[in-house]
Amino acid sequence: MAKVNQNYLKLPGSYLFSEVARRISAYSAANPNAKIIKLSIGDVTRPLVPAVIEAMHKAVDEMGAAETFRGYGPEQGYDFLREAIAQYDYKSRGVDIASDEIFVPDSAKSDCGNIGDIFGVDNVVAVCDPVYPVYVDTNAMAGRAGDYQEELGRWNKLIYMPCVQANGFSPEIPKEKADLIYLCFPNNPTGAVATREQLKAWVDYANKNGSVILYDSAYKAFITEEDVPHTIYEIEGARTCAIEFRSYSKTAGFTGNRCAYTVVPKDLERDGAKLNALWNRRQCTKFNGVPYVVQRAAAAIYTPEGQKQTQEVIDYYRANTKVIMDGLSRAGLSASGGVNAPYIWLKTPDNMGSWEFFDFLLEKANVACTPGAGFGPSGEGYVRLTAFGDAQATREAVERIVKIL
Amino acid sequence: MAKVNQNYLKLPGSYLFSEVARRISAYSAANPNAKIIKLSIGDVTRPLVPAVIEAMHKAVDEMGAAETFRGYGPEQGYDFLREAIAQYDYKSRGVDIASDEIFVPDSAKSDCGNIGDIFGVDNVVAVCDPVYPVYVDTNAMAGRAGDYQEELGRWNKLIYMPCVQANGFSPEIPKEKADLIYLCFPNNPTGAVATREQLKAWVDYANKNGSVILYDSAYKAFITEEDVPHTIYEIEGARTCAIEFRSYSKTAGFTGNRCAYTVVPKDLERDGAKLNALWNRRQCTKFNGVPYVVQRAAAAIYTPEGQKQTQEVIDYYRANTKVIMDGLSRAGLSASGGVNAPYIWLKTPDNMGSWEFFDFLLEKANVACTPGAGFGPSGEGYVRLTAFGDAQATREAVERIVKIL
Numbered sequence: 001m002a003k004v005n006q007n008y009l010k011l012p013g014s015y016l017f018s019e020v021a022r023r024i025s026a027y028s029a030a031n032p033n034a035k036i037i038k039l040s041i042g043d044v045t046r047p048l049v050p051a052v053i054e055a056m057h058k059a060v061d062e063m064g065a066a067e068t069f070r071g072y073g074p075e076q077g078y079d080f081l082r083e084a085i086a087q088y089d090y091k092s093r094g095v096d097i098a099s100d101e102i103f104v105p106d107s108a109k110s111d112c113g114n115i116g117d118i119f120g121v122d123n124v125v126a127v128c129d130p131v132y133p134v135y136v137d138t139n140a141m142a143g144r145a146g147d148y149q150e151e152l153g154r155w156n157k158l159i160y161m162p163c164v165q166a167n168g169f170s171p172e173i174p175k176e177k178a179d180l181i182y183l184c185f186p187n188n189p190t191g192a193v194a195t196r197e198q199l200k201a202w203v204d205y206a207n208k209n210g211s212v213i214l215y216d217s218a219y220k221a222f223i224t225e226e227d228v229p230h231t232i233y234e235i236e237g238a239r240t241c242a243i244e245f246r247s248y249s250k251t252a253g254f255t256g257n258r259c260a261y262t263v264v265p266k267d268l269e270r271d272g273a274k275l276n277a278l279w280n281r282r283q284c285t286k287f288n289g290v291p292y293v294v295q296r297a298a299a300a301i302y303t304p305e306g307q308k309q310t311q312e313v314i315d316y317y318r319a320n321t322k323v324i325m326d327g328l329s330r331a332g333l334s335a336s337g338g339v340n341a342p343y344i345w346l347k348t349p350d351n352m353g354s355w356e357f358f359d360f361l362l363e364k365a366n367v368a369c370t371p372g373a374g375f376g377p378s379g380e381g382y383v384r385l386t387a388f389g390d391a392q393a394t395r396e397a398v399e400r401i402v403k404i405l
Numbered sequence: 406m407a408k409v410n411q412n413y414l415k416l417p418g419s420y421l422f423s424e425v426a427r428r429i430s431a432y433s434a435a436n437p438n439a440k441i442i443k444l445s446i447g448d449v450t451r452p453l454v455p456a457v458i459e460a461m462h463k464a465v466d467e468m469g470a471a472e473t474f475r476g477y478g479p480e481q482g483y484d485f486l487r488e489a490i491a492q493y494d495y496k497s498r499g500v501d502i503a504s505d506e507i508f509v510p511d512s513a514k515s516d517c518g519n520i521g522d523i524f525g526v527d528n529v530v531a532v533c534d535p536v537y538p539v540y541v542d543t544n545a546m547a548g549r550a551g552d553y554q555e556e557l558g559r560w561n562k563l564i565y566m567p568c569v570q571a572n573g574f575s576p577e578i579p580k581e582k583a584d585l586i587y588l589c590f591p592n593n594p595t596g597a598v599a600t601r602e603q604l605k606a607w608v609d610y611a612n613k614n615g616s617v618i619l620y621d622s623a624y625k626a627f628i629t630e631e632d633v634p635h636t637i638y639e640i641e642g643a644r645t646c647a648i649e650f651r652s653y654s655k656t657a658g659f660t661g662n663r664c665a666y667t668v669v670p671k672d673l674e675r676d677g678a679k680l681n682a683l684w685n686r687r688q689c690t691k692f693n694g695v696p697y698v699v700q701r702a703a704a705a706i707y708t709p710e711g712q713k714q715t716q717e718v719i720d721y722y723r724a725n726t727k728v729i730m731d732g733l734s735r736a737g738l739s740a741s742g743g744v745n746a747p748y749i750w751l752k753t754p755d756n757m758g759s760w761e762f763f764d765f766l767l768e769k770a771n772v773a774c775t776p777g778a779g780f781g782p783s784g785e786g787y788v789r790l791t792a793f794g795d796a797q798a799t800r801e802a803v804e805r806i807v808k809i810l
Contacts, residue, residue, distance in 0.1 A: 001615030002584040003525035004676045008683050014690075043476035053469035056698070057462060063661065064458035071448035071660040106511055106693070113691035117546065120408035137690045141522065179407040210406030255476040256468065256697040271409045278413050285419075285542045286518035288511070292661045293461070294696055 007143045012150070016133070016374030023359070024368050037397040039324070039385040040368040042188070044253045046316060048297070049309035052252065055300035059293040073289040076280065077104025077261070081295045084302040085261055089246070095233045101265050101276060103283055104290050104298075108218050108247035108260040112182075113138035114286075115214060115243060115262070118278040119180060126159035126178035128171050130189055130375030130382075132216070135182040144180075153377050162378045163190055169336060169345065170194050173205050181206065183232075184216035186223060189375045189384040190345040191337015193228045199235045206241035210270060213242040218260075221251040221314050223340040239265040243275070250342065250388075252301045252310045259290050259298045317342050320387035320394045327398030331405040335385075344385040345372070349405060354380055365400035412548045417555070421538070421779030428764070429773050442802040444729070444790040445773040447593070449658045451721060453702070454714035457657065460705035464698040478694040481685065482509025482666070486700045489707040490666055494651070500638045506670050506681060508688055509695050509703075513623050513652035513665040517587075518543035519691075520619060520648060520667070523683040524585060531564035531583035533576050535594055535780030535787075537621070540587040549585075558782050567783045568595055574741060574750065575599050578610050586611065588637075589621035591628060594780045594789040595750040596742015598633045604640045611646035615675060618647040623665075626656040626719050628745045644670040648680070655747065655793075657706045657715045664695050664703045722747050725792035725799045732803030736810040740790075749790040750777070754810060759785055770805035 020040055028036060048056075062068035076082070082099035090097040105111045112134050121143045127135050136158065139145045146157030154160060159178050161171035169192035171183075183202065185194045194202075206213050215232040223230060232238045244263040248254035264276045290298075300306045321338045328335045328346060338344040346369070348357040354371035361367050361383075370386075372379030387394070425445055433441060453461075467473035481487070487504035495502040510516045517539050526548045532540050541560065544550045551562030559565060564583050566576035574597035576588075588607065590599045599607075611618050620637040628635060637643045649668040653659035669681045695703075705711045726743045733740045733751060743749040751774070753762040759776035766772050766788075775791075777784030792799070 002617040002675045003528055004678045004680070004683060005523050005525050006676075008523060008686060009678060011686065014686070045471070045474070045476065047471050047474040048468045050469065053465055056465045056468075060458055060461045060465060063453045063461075064455065066450070066452050069450070069452040069658075069661070071450065071658075073661055106695075109693050110691055118410050118413060120410050123408055134690060141687070141690065212407040253474075253476075255693075256474070256478055258693065258696045270407045271411075271414075273409045273414060275409070278409060281413060281416065281419070282546070285539060285546065286515055288514050288660075288663065290511075291663045291696060291699055293698065 005141065007141050010148050011137060011140055012148055016370070020358070020368065020370060023362065027362050034366045036362070036366045036368060037389070037393045038368040039389060039394070039397055040370045041388055042386055043255050044250060044388050045390060046253055046313045048253055048257065049306065049313060051300045051303055051306035051309050052297045055296045056293055059296035063292065070292045073292055073295070075284045075287055075289050076100070077102065077290065078292070078295050081299045084299050088302045090231065090233065093230050093234060095231055097233060097263055098266070101263055103262045103264065103279065104295065105260050105262060105283070105287065106258045106290055108216065108245040108249070108262070109134055111260065111262045112214065112216060112245055114282070115279070116142045116144070117282050117286075118275060123179035124157070124159065124177065126161055126174055126181045128163050128182070128184070128187070129160040129377060130163065130372055130379035131182070132184060132188050133375070160376070163187070163192065164378055168192060170198055173201060177209055178211055180212050180214060182214045182216065184218070186219040186341035187337070187343070188219065189343055189370070189372065189379065191339070191341035191343035192345070193223065193225075193340045196227060196229055196235065199229055199232060203232070203235045203237045203241055207237050211241065212268070212270065212275070215242050215244045217244055218247040219250055219341050220246070222318065222342050224318070225340055228340055233263070233265070239267040241268065243268070248298055248301065251314075253313060254298070257294055257297060259294050316391065317387045320389060320391055323395055323398055324385055324387060327402050331402045333405065338387070342387040344387070346383050346385055348381055348383060351381065354383055357383055361401065364404045365397070367397045367400055410546065412546050415553050416542060416545055417553055421775070425763070425773065425775060428767065432767050439771045441767070441771045441773060442794070442798045443773040444794060444799070444802055445775045446793055447791055448660050449655060449793050450795060451658055451718045453658055453662065454711065454718060456705045456708055456711035456714050457702045460701045461698055464701035468697065475697045478697055478700070480689045480692055480694050481505070482507065482695065483697070483700050486704045489704050493707045495636065495638065498635055498639060500636055502638060502668055503671070506668055508667045508669065508684065509700065510665050510667060510688070510692065511663045511695055513621065513650040513654070513667070514539055516665065516667045517619065517621060517650055519687070520684070521547045521549070522687050522691075523680060524617075528584035529562070529564065529582065531566055531579055531586045533568050533587070533589065533592070534565040534782060535568065535777060535784035536587070537589060537593050538780070540619075565781070568592070568597065569783055573597060575603055578606060582614055583616055585617050585619060587619045587621065589623070591624040591746035592742070592748070593624065594748055594775070594777065594784065596744070596746035596748035597750075598628065598630075598745045601632060601634055601640065604634055604637060608637070608640045608642045608646055612642050616646065617673070617675065617680070620647050620649045622649055623652040624655055624746050625651070627723065627747050629723070630745055633745055638668070638670075644672040646673065648673070653703055653706065656719075658718060659703070662699055662702060664699050721796065722792045725794060725796055728800055728803055729790055729792060732807050736807045738810065743792070747792040749792070751788050751790055753786055753788060756786065759788055762788055766806065769809045770802070772802045772805055
């Protein structure tokens with residue numbers, strides 16, 4: 001009898017976003033005239049920029065002619081893209097990353113999960129709380145999380161690192177020894193960033209303990225402040241302890257276009273094995289590369305027009321962020337994030353619970369947010385607002401919030 | 406200290422295709438005037454058809470305009486594609502597959518590997534010999550294959566099912582109990598197909614023993630004979646024991662475009678769990694869908710023009726197959742496959758070893774093939790030829806082979 005992976009049976013229902021959707025549609029059904037504005041969505045709304053569109057049309061035409069048709073590409077990604085990444089995302093920051101340390105997958109979400117394949121089941125995993133659920137669920141599936149404790153909303157084998165107001169939403173180094181440490185800066189959901197000193201402490205900890213930092217930097221395009229590191233490899237020692245995940249989803253509106261990249265430095269060894277070689281083997285065996293047309297699209301982001309145009313889109317979302325932050329401030333609310341990130345982490349007023357405030361905002365202002373408790377126990381008493389909406393709708397949502405508070 | 410997945414360290418080097426490439430380039434360097442023709446490639450060479458190209462251009466334009474832009478799509482694939490698959494690939498064969506039993510990934514290779522995520526490590530796995538290496542390597546990575554026995558070229562926990570001349574290259578049902586059984590028809594590398602009766606025996610075995618059949622049907626577009634099943638779900642009882650993998654790579658030249666689909670029937674339960682629900686959870690957690698543009702490309706295959714045009718490409722490759730088969734027959738060689746598949750499985754003459762014949766063909770005819778021994782011990786004494794090349798080059802390669810034999 002075939003046996004299923006028992007760890008899957010331990011997973012609690014994927015509650016957060018489905019419950020948000022359920023409450024919105026229930027409200028909408030009961031109040032058909034309500035014009036609900038969603039500051040809850042983590043998806044972009046602006047179209048792909050002209051330089052990307054042009055590159056895609058050109059690549060589509062290449063695929064339609066025998067002389068220029070491309071079949072299987074390299075599992076790791078085409079050199080034209082890997083070299084552009086090395087040049088424009090790393091060398092430009094004074095960081096040496098070789099193109100064969102870069103792997104191009106369809107999604108940072110995929111790789112944040114799949115990276116677990118090359119690690120043993122017996123690693124101790126540390127995650128932030130609140131946290132992007134993919135880190136937790138994929139480790140639960142692999143058997144590294146132990147058992148789910150319903151009453152605590154936690155898995156008993158994970159180390160949870162609270163990210164709260166007292167530590168500026170940047171986790172403290174745990175007292176326990178962690179083997180695999182997921183960090184995400186700029187952070188989803190809190191919008192917090194780590195300083196150079198904070199990252200240096202993590203890198204030193206990881207090198208000392210032989211840990212591996214799994215560094216999700218999907219939102220780096222939103223960094224505005226000078227001293228915030230854009231990549232963990234700006235920190236000395238990171239090449240021997242960190243894997244970095246990047247995505248074009250938010251950088252260039254690729255959520256429907258699907259392209260990302262993962263950096264596994266050749267200096268990174270554990271158990272006497274080079275993780276770059278293990279990951280290469282994993283990708284060559286279980287993956288077949290990103291569509292040629294999409295890789296051409298990604299490469300177009302690095303052209304002068306692509307850079308200028310994607311920056312304009314980022315600026316559009318940044319303006320939304322500012323509108324939200326200013327409005328919340330006028331309403332006397334306490335919010336963080338929103339400076340180097342497209343996410344605003346709002347403390348609910350009057351110690352309202354996350355879901356209570358969600359309902360309040362939905363009913364009184366017809367604005368949807370995402371309850372912080374859904375991202376982990378330490379998210380209770382917060383909600384996440386996003387800057388990815390239409391500018392006018394965002395302004396209107398903010399005015400409605402200001403009015404009711 | 407982070408621990409790596411020790412199973413990765415047991416994997417032997419990925420020898421076959423790199424060694425083929427090494428020998429070709431060594432020969433080429435020593436004989437710069439030799440015009441080598443590769444009948445070794447498993448990649449298509451004809452461009453995407455006009456209906457697909459047109460659909461892609463249209464979808465690219467949609468992605469460039471705010472009103473029609475698409476962000477995150479459903480992880481399972483868009484309904485327009487899943488419904489087309491259900492209609493044209495199943496209902497047309499008298500088979501009821503609901504669209505929510507269909508999952509659209511980037512690659513059948515990915516899913517053939519990733520499907521292991523939902524199964525326990527303690528399942529007994531059966532594979533054909535010779536075999537597509539992905540089934541073996543991904544199970545080795547997951548710890549289901551045990552240890553690699555260098556001298557035998559086998560893993561000690563896998564059940565190998567010899568596919569040899571005596572059984573028409575269709576495996577016999579093993580005496581041992583197998584929990585997970587990988588079957589691939591039309592077969593890579595032998596080009597063999599299973600009859601309705603043979604598949605029925607597998608389905609009955611699987612239902613009786615609670616096994617799951619992982620049915621790779623990537624080459625079904627090449628079936629020409631009337632009575633050969635196009636999908637395992639044409640066999641009564643398959644809905645309670647089989648998962649089917651399909652790919653557009655060979656059907657429509659999508660090797661560089663990346664789109665496939667996987668069917669997990671809702672009737673398929675093991676350990677009291679519905680595999681459709683487990684796989685859905687896996688995909689929602691570790692995957693984010695195929696690019697919108699690529700899904701539109703795949704859907705265009707099902708339009709009348711798309712059907713006609715892709716059929717023309719299949720016919721082009723089929724004509725190559727016939728050229729190869731006829732030539733080998735004229736040369737007095739024994740070959741199988743090549744009727745319902747783009748692969749020809751050639752018995753080497755004079756009991757030559759696979760690699761010996763590879764060298765012989767390369768040196769005497771400047772034609773490259775793939776040594777059968779690279780697909781497993783039972784492939785020794787065979788080589789694989791493919792029909793995916795240019796028609797004229799294929800004809801020339803065959804003439805050269807005929808001349809030297």
